Amino acid sequence: MMKFVKEHLQTIDxxxxxxxxxxLIFFVFFALLFWWVFTASKAxxxxxxxxxxxxxNH
Structure with missing residues (x-):
């Protein structure tokens, strides 16, 4: 099964x-989350x- 996957992935340009x-998406998401945590209003x-x-609030 793994051999098939490797061969199939090699055909994709x-x-x-x-x-x-x-x-990059992972890094950007957590960088923005980190920024929001430190700039969010404490209130x-x-x-x-x-x-x-x-x-x-029910």
């Missing part, structure tokens, strides 16, 4: 770019953290 694109984070405990 530019197949080596797909892992690089995946890594907003506190409000969202207390939301599950809020009894008036």
């Amino acid at each position: 530019g197949v080596a770019t797909y892992p690089m694109i995946s890594l 907003h984070i506190k409000e969202m953290g207390e939301l599950p405990l809020d009894k008036d």
Whole structure:
């Protein structure tokens, strides 16, 4: 089975770019998430953290 997959992947032009694109998307996503965590309003984070405990929100 693995031999079939290797032979099939070798027939695809530019197949080596797909892992690089995946890594780039992964890095960009977590870099943006990291940026958001440090720039988010502390009041907003506190409000969202207390939301599950809020009894008036049913």
